[in-house]
Structure formats: C-alpha cells, structure tokens
Amino acid sequence: MKHVLAHAAIASRPLTGEGAGTADAPQAHDRTIVLEAGRAERNYWSDLWHYRELFAILAWRDVAVRYKQTVIGVAWALIRPFLTMVVFTVVFGKLAGLPSDGQAPYPVMVFAGLLPWFLFSSALADASGSLIGNANLISKVYFPRLVVPAASVIVALVDFMINLAMLALIMAYYRFVPGWQIVFLPGFVLLAMVGSLGPALWITALNVKYRDFRYVIPFIVQFGLYISPVGFSSSVVPEQWRLLYNLNPLVGVIDGFRWCLLGGQSPLYMPGFLASLGVVAFFLWFGIRYFRRTERTFADMM
Amino acid sequence: MTDAVIRAEGLGKKYLIGHQVERERYRSLRDVIGRNVTAFTRSARDVIAGRQLVVGDEIEEFWALKDVNFEIKRGEVVGIIGRNGAGKSTLLKILSRITEPSAGRVEIKGRVASLLEVGTGFHPELTGRENIYLNGAILGMTRAEIRRKFDEIVAFAEIEKFLDTPVKRYSSGMYVRLAFAVAAHLEPEILIIDEVLAVGDAEFQKKCLGKMQDVAGHGRTVLFVSHNMGAVDALCSSAMLLEKGAQPKELSDSVRATISHYLSSQRSSEGSASEWSNPGREIDHPVLQPLYFAVVDLDGKAVTAPARNDEQLHIVVRFDVRQNDPALNIGIAIFSGRSEELLWSLSSDADETSRVQLQKGKQELYCALPKRFLNEGTYRIELMASLHCREWIARPGHNSPIIFFEIRGGLSDSPYWMNARPGILAPNWSWTRSPVGQS
Incomplete structure (x- = not known):
C-alpha cells in the first residue's frame, strides 16, 4: 500500500489546497503550554472546566452502553435494590426484630438507606475501575484524567434516579408522606457522590500502579453493607459508640437521607453527622491530592 | 518574537525496565523462596514509597529519549x-x-x-x-x-x-x-x-x-x-x-x-550485505527453508562493489523444499533507496507449463535482473516466499531476508550522461530514425 501513498503524495505536492479560507484560521488566543519534568499544572482547574463537554459525553456514553445487550435492560436497576429491601426487611425487621425509625414502615426505612448505599457503592466501584477500563484512551489522548472517574460517578446517579422513583411508589403503597425536609435531598445526594469520589480517586490511581486494588473494592463494598446502617436504623447503635460509628462517612450520608425522606421520624444526630462530613472532606482532599500527584505518570503504567 | 510553535530543550524520557536473570533449569526450593522474598520486600518498599513496580531481578534505567x-x-x-x-x-x-x-x-x-x-x-x-x-x-x-x-x-x-x-x-x-x-x-x-x-x-x-x-x-x-x-x-x-x-x-x-x-x-x-545465508532457524517453515540469497555477477560471486547499470546481475535463492506443495511461490520485492517499493517478481509469473518446478530437496533459483534498467542508487531486495493465498513464509517488511546492491555508472553510452538521471529507472532504449517529407 505504501507505494500508492507515495505517488499520491507526489502528485498533489502544492501545499496550499483549494479549500483555503473555508476552514478557520488558527485561533488567536494560542495558549502556551510548558511541559517539564515534575512541573505541576498551573491552570489545572480551568483546564478541567475546559473539558466539561468531554465529561458530559463520557458520562453519557457510560449510561448509554450500560444496559446494551441485556435482556431486561433498565429493570436491573430496579431488581437489585428491591430484592435487597425485601431480604433486609425480613432478616432485620422480622427475624431480628429491630425497630424502625419512629413510625416509618420498615421497608420504607430500609429503602431510604439503600438509595444512598447503592449510589455510593456503585459510584465507588465504577470510578475505581474507570482508569483501567479506559486505558486505551489514557494511553492515546491527553485530557485531565479526573474527567474519567468523575464521569463514571454520573452513571450511578442515573440508577439512583430510577431507584428514587421506585421509593416514591413504595411510599405511595404505604401511604407515607415525607415532610418538608425533603428539600435538602439534593444536598445529601451530592454528599454521597462526593463521599464516594474521594476514596474512588485514590483507589483508581493506586489501581493503575498496583492492580491489587481491583480485589479490594468488592471486599469494601461487601463489608460496607454490614458496617453501615443500611438494613437497620443507626439508632440501634449504643449512644456512647455513635460518634465513633459516624467515622464511617456513610453513616452520616444514610442518616441524612433518612432524615430527609422519613420526615423527621429519624432525627439527625448532629455531632456524628459533622464527623462524617469531616471524614468525607478529608477523603476528597486526600483523593484529589493523590490523584493529581500521580496522574501524569498514568500513561506509562497502563 | 520568533514564530516557533514548539521548542524543546534537553528533552529526555526515562523508563525503568526489569530483567530476569538467566536461570538454571533446576533450582532448589531455597533459591525460589529466597528470590521471592527479595522480590516481595522490594515490591513492598516500592508501594510504600509510591514508586512504580518493576518485575525482574535487575532493574535498569532506559532512556527512550535523551x-x-x-x-x-x-x-x-x-x-x-x-x-x-x-x-x-x-x-x-x-x-x-x-x-x-x-x-x-x-x-x-x-x-x-x-x-x-x-x-x-x-x-x-x-x-x-x-x-x-x-x-x-x-x-x-x-x-x-x-x-x-x-x-x-x-x-x-x-x-x-x-x-x-x-x-x-x-x-x-x-x-x-x-x-x-x-x-x-x-x-x-x-x-x-x-x-x-x-x-x-x-x-x-x-x-x-x-x-x-x-x-x-x-x-x-x-x-x-x-x-x-x-x-x-x-x-x-x-x-x-x-x-x-x-x-x-x-x-x-x-x-x-x-x-x-x-x-x-x-x-x-543492517550491513550493506549483498548476500544472506540463513543463520540457522531464522526462517524455519515446514514447507520451505531458505538457505542463501544474494546478488551475483556472471561468475556467481556475490556483488559487493557498486555494479554498472549495463552489467548482467543475477539474483540467486538457494533453499530446501521439505514438503511438496503446489502453492509454493518464491519471489523478490525490490525497493528503492528511499524505501519505495518498485516491483515484485515471482517464480510463478511464467506460464504453468514452462514455470520452474519446486520439488522436494535442495535447489537454487536464478532471476536475471535486466541490464540497462535501474538508475544509479542503492536498492534493497527482499525475499518473498508464500503458500499462495494461504500464508506467508517470508514476507517483505516483516521477516524477509534483505540484501542490498548498488548501481553506479553505465546509464548511457553518451558522454553527456555520466551521472544519475532524474526518475526512478534509467533504461537505455533504442531510438530509430526515418526521414520524412523528402521527395
């Protein structure tokens, strides 16, 4: 094939084609980039903003392909939390006889906890594997690497929306009306996402270097389900341990969700909530710091 | 202000690569444990320090760009x-x-x-x-x-x-x-x-x-x-x-x-070698093993010095057919000094009745390069061998043996043309004249 190429090239030697003027001239605002060993990116965050469309389109891609070539498609997003809710209600509510929050029906209370749990765990799992999953992109094209894990968190948000609609149906079935606190729900959704993004950034960066962390995530997710108040109310934890219990950031998130959705049936334990917030903030700071420190070597390690 | 869009100064890129030390076939359990412990402690140290993991017994710095x-x-x-x-x-x-x-x-x-x-x-x-x-x-x-x-x-x-x-x-x-x-x-x-x-x-x-x-x-x-x-x-x-x-x-x-x-x-x-002999198992196909490949003069000696354009050259291929296969096909590809592919010539180009038969055993094929055909310059010849439409045995650009030869002089019999000519080829074609319009 190459000889063809060479002749074609010779035939059309003049470098100025006919199409002159149709294409845009080079943009006036040429930015000068300096690449140097170990040099921190000066306009990191504005660069990230510059790539917001890529973020949107990667998120859209992940959502679009998530249920392609599955038989029941989006129904998967409904079946998993629903069956979990049934099992937890039977095991914790009926067999173990744990109390619900206030007057709230046990299934509603469980589901209000499952929402953030699934949001957190699937965001954590997806984002942690995201860099490895997009290795072909990372070794071929430049963009701020933070876009990749951040976009994969969005997929979990879509599943969350579907689950939220399901919660509305369950509440309607039990004729349970949430209170005014529900206006704070978006804040807690954000908290759950940020809470998963922090550790996910750290783990996904580690995963690039040391593939051991691939095996850590399923374990964390499995473990987390039991040490977080998903199947039961955090009010069953003895008072003197509650602050310590809240060092698990999910405790704050789940309690927050229940407070929003169950309309005051589940009072928020403030010191604990603040502790959870602190832990979330710490992980986010730590995750971003670690990610930024290592991201420029990702392509070499893939 | 200069118009430079890219300016690089002292650019370098270093990679770490690991080597496995050559191992004896039989080794004691103690060796294995010892080696694994060493490797593990090093990995653990690297993880703690946040360094890259390199597999191997010896680590070497490699500058891909310096x-x-x-x-x-x-x-x-x-x-x-x-x-x-x-x-x-x-x-x-x-x-x-x-x-x-x-x-x-x-x-x-x-x-x-x-x-x-x-x-x-x-x-x-x-x-x-x-x-x-x-x-x-x-x-x-x-x-x-x-x-x-x-x-x-x-x-x-x-x-x-x-x-x-x-x-x-x-x-x-x-x-x-x-x-x-x-x-x-x-x-x-x-x-x-x-x-x-x-x-x-x-x-x-x-x-x-x-x-x-x-x-x-x-x-x-x-x-x-x-x-x-x-x-x-x-x-x-x-x-x-x-x-x-x-x-x-x-x-x-x-x-x-x-x-x-x-x-x-x-x-x-690569060596400007005008001959190639199979150093062993370089091409080792069940059907065919090439043994020798060269550009030779009329005495059958490999051509090392530049040859004239009007000198008769042959390309010789010696090989061992280990198995009769009607699809076996041998040929050459010639490339110019700028790596442009000029031509292919195949042993199966001839009509089926007059074509050379490639039977089991050792044999040589000769291909006469036409005289007065190539321009001055260096040429690369790659051996081709294939089972037609099935698979390559020696494929140009991949695993083919390569030889070189150079043409200098002899392009024209005219004293005005001593040097290379424009164009890829320099054939010496005959011109004839017949008078027109004289009554």
Whole structure:
C-alpha cells in the first residue's frame, strides 16, 4: 500500500489546497503550554472546566452502553435494590426484630438507606475501575484524567434516579408522606457522590500502579453493607459508640437521607453527622491530592 | 518574537525496565523462596514509597529519549524518521501530553491533536452518529464544532447509509474511514500523525493526504512520523532524525539530507550485505527453508562493489523444499533507496507449463535482473516466499531476508550522461530514425 501513498503524495505536492479560507484560521488566543519534568499544572482547574463537554459525553456514553445487550435492560436497576429491601426487611425487621425509625414502615426505612448505599457503592466501584477500563484512551489522548472517574460517578446517579422513583411508589403503597425536609435531598445526594469520589480517586490511581486494588473494592463494598446502617436504623447503635460509628462517612450520608425522606421520624444526630462530613472532606482532599500527584505518570503504567 | 510553535530543550524520557536473570533449569526450593522474598520486600518498599513496580531481578534505567533539542515553526510539516525504538513515539507522546518528560522542557503554543491511533475511544455498541460525537469530544472538539462539521465528516467517511448502525457491525474499512474522518476534521494548531495513513484503500489514502496538505496549507503545523521515505520527502518541509533516542550531531534541516543520512545509517547497521545465508532457524517453515540469497555477477560471486547499470546481475535463492506443495511461490520485492517499493517478481509469473518446478530437496533459483534498467542508487531486495493465498513464509517488511546492491555508472553510452538521471529507472532504449517529407 505504501507505494500508492507515495505517488499520491507526489502528485498533489502544492501545499496550499483549494479549500483555503473555508476552514478557520488558527485561533488567536494560542495558549502556551510548558511541559517539564515534575512541573505541576498551573491552570489545572480551568483546564478541567475546559473539558466539561468531554465529561458530559463520557458520562453519557457510560449510561448509554450500560444496559446494551441485556435482556431486561433498565429493570436491573430496579431488581437489585428491591430484592435487597425485601431480604433486609425480613432478616432485620422480622427475624431480628429491630425497630424502625419512629413510625416509618420498615421497608420504607430500609429503602431510604439503600438509595444512598447503592449510589455510593456503585459510584465507588465504577470510578475505581474507570482508569483501567479506559486505558486505551489514557494511553492515546491527553485530557485531565479526573474527567474519567468523575464521569463514571454520573452513571450511578442515573440508577439512583430510577431507584428514587421506585421509593416514591413504595411510599405511595404505604401511604407515607415525607415532610418538608425533603428539600435538602439534593444536598445529601451530592454528599454521597462526593463521599464516594474521594476514596474512588485514590483507589483508581493506586489501581493503575498496583492492580491489587481491583480485589479490594468488592471486599469494601461487601463489608460496607454490614458496617453501615443500611438494613437497620443507626439508632440501634449504643449512644456512647455513635460518634465513633459516624467515622464511617456513610453513616452520616444514610442518616441524612433518612432524615430527609422519613420526615423527621429519624432525627439527625448532629455531632456524628459533622464527623462524617469531616471524614468525607478529608477523603476528597486526600483523593484529589493523590490523584493529581500521580496522574501524569498514568500513561506509562497502563 | 520568533514564530516557533514548539521548542524543546534537553528533552529526555526515562523508563525503568526489569530483567530476569538467566536461570538454571533446576533450582532448589531455597533459591525460589529466597528470590521471592527479595522480590516481595522490594515490591513492598516500592508501594510504600509510591514508586512504580518493576518485575525482574535487575532493574535498569532506559532512556527512550535523551537530550533532544529542536524548534518547529508555524506552518512547517516536519517528518520525524528513525528506526523502530528510536524514540519517535515517545517524543510524540510527550508532545501530545500523554506522558511527561523526565528531563528538559518543551514549550508548545496552541492546541495539539494527535492521531496516534485512529478510532481511539470508539465504542463498538454505539452507532456511527454517536461515535462521531464521542470521538470528536475525546479528540478535543466542542459539541458545536462537531455539529457544524457533522455532514462533512459523514460525507468524507462515505458511511451515510450506516449512520445509525452500531460500529461493531461495520466492516473494518468503514470503521477506519469513519475514525479518520473525525480526526481529519479537527482543526488544531498542531497536528501529530503517526503513520495512520497506511490504512484504507488507495482512493481513501489520497483523500487523507489531501486533507493533511489542507491542514498544512492553513498555517497549521504538522508532525508526521513515517517509515515511508517517499511520503516524508513529498510532504514534509523539514525532517528530524532520531537515533536511539538522540539526535545525530550536525545534520542540516534539508529533508533530502536527513533522509539519506537515515538510509545510509540504516544500511551500515543492517550491513550493506549483498548476500544472506540463513543463520540457522531464522526462517524455519515446514514447507520451505531458505538457505542463501544474494546478488551475483556472471561468475556467481556475490556483488559487493557498486555494479554498472549495463552489467548482467543475477539474483540467486538457494533453499530446501521439505514438503511438496503446489502453492509454493518464491519471489523478490525490490525497493528503492528511499524505501519505495518498485516491483515484485515471482517464480510463478511464467506460464504453468514452462514455470520452474519446486520439488522436494535442495535447489537454487536464478532471476536475471535486466541490464540497462535501474538508475544509479542503492536498492534493497527482499525475499518473498508464500503458500499462495494461504500464508506467508517470508514476507517483505516483516521477516524477509534483505540484501542490498548498488548501481553506479553505465546509464548511457553518451558522454553527456555520466551521472544519475532524474526518475526512478534509467533504461537505455533504442531510438530509430526515418526521414520524412523528402521527395
């Protein structure tokens, strides 16, 4: 094939084609980039903003392909939390006889906890594997690497929306009306996402270097389900341990969700909530710091 | 202020590579444990320090690129040439910001887009339309930009009918065309191309080259990595040579000079051998094993000095047929000094009744190179052997034995023509005269 190429090239030697003027001239605002060993990116965050469309389109891609070539498609997003809710209600509510929050029906209370749990765990799992999953992109094209894990968190948000609609149906079935606190729900959704993004950034960066962390995530997710108040109310934890219990950031998130959705049936334990917030903030700071420190070597390690 | 869009100073890139120490076949359990403990403690240390894990018993620093300096001006089309492993791809990866340099610095003005591999980020489950948006965004286009050029891209790729089909159902040709079409409609200030043009059919390649020249014509800068010296010579306004990660000293910017320097260095390292003998198991096929391959003169001796154009040369191939196979086919491919493929000649070109029979056993084939045919210059001959339409035994550009010969002088019997002629060939054709119009 190459000889063809060479002749074609010779035939059309003049470098100025006919199409002159149709294409845009080079943009006036040429930015000068300096690449140097170990040099921190000066306009990191504005660069990230510059790539917001890529973020949107990667998120859209992940959502679009998530249920392609599955038989029941989006129904998967409904079946998993629903069956979990049934099992937890039977095991914790009926067999173990744990109390619900206030007057709230046990299934509603469980589901209000499952929402953030699934949001957190699937965001954590997806984002942690995201860099490895997009290795072909990372070794071929430049963009701020933070876009990749951040976009994969969005997929979990879509599943969350579907689950939220399901919660509305369950509440309607039990004729349970949430209170005014529900206006704070978006804040807690954000908290759950940020809470998963922090550790996910750290783990996904580690995963690039040391593939051991691939095996850590399923374990964390499995473990987390039991040490977080998903199947039961955090009010069953003895008072003197509650602050310590809240060092698990999910405790704050789940309690927050229940407070929003169950309309005051589940009072928020403030010191604990603040502790959870602190832990979330710490992980986010730590995750971003670690990610930024290592991201420029990702392509070499893939 | 200079017009340089890329300026590199002392650029270097270091990798760590691990080696396995040669091991005895039998080893004691104690050795194994000892080695594994050493490896484990080192890994643990690396993890704690946040360093990269390297597998192997010995670790070596390897500079893929070392102390590279250059300046590229706006609107230049720069060919980057060098052997495999010379650091070309590493350089492009640094310039396109995929990896960071370990030493030195580069200044880049303007948006860089690289076609290190077309179709990066295509998702097989998505349709052609969706992939255009996805791929465009990955390569750095905005949504508005893609929408504006959408029809152009589709027309360029010639996939109108399949726009809403998932790309996993595309033929590979369609896939590549679509991928290249998206990339070709990027409008970066600096475009980096790594031999992606070697895809698609001839018609499409022409289109791609036209597009590339368009880009260059609009004052944009193109970096073009290729092994095709013909294309580099034709397309590039300057050239840069890399040898083992560094630039050879004192080389002029002229494309021709750089290319010939590259080719001569390649020859000296590959050996300008005019004969090749199988050093053992280099090509070891159940059907055929080539043994010897050379350009010889009339006495049957390998030609080492430049030969005249009017000298009779033969190409000889000695080989061992181990198994009769009617599809066995032997031939040669001749390349010019600029690596352009000139011609193929095959033992099966002749009519079936008069064709040479390749029977089991050792034998030699001769092919007479026509006299008074080739221009002055160096030529490369690669041996071809295949089972026709089934598989390659020796494939040019892959595993073929290579020999070289040089033609100098003898182009013309006229005293006016002592040197090389323009053009690829220099045949000496006969001219006859007959008077016209005399009554």
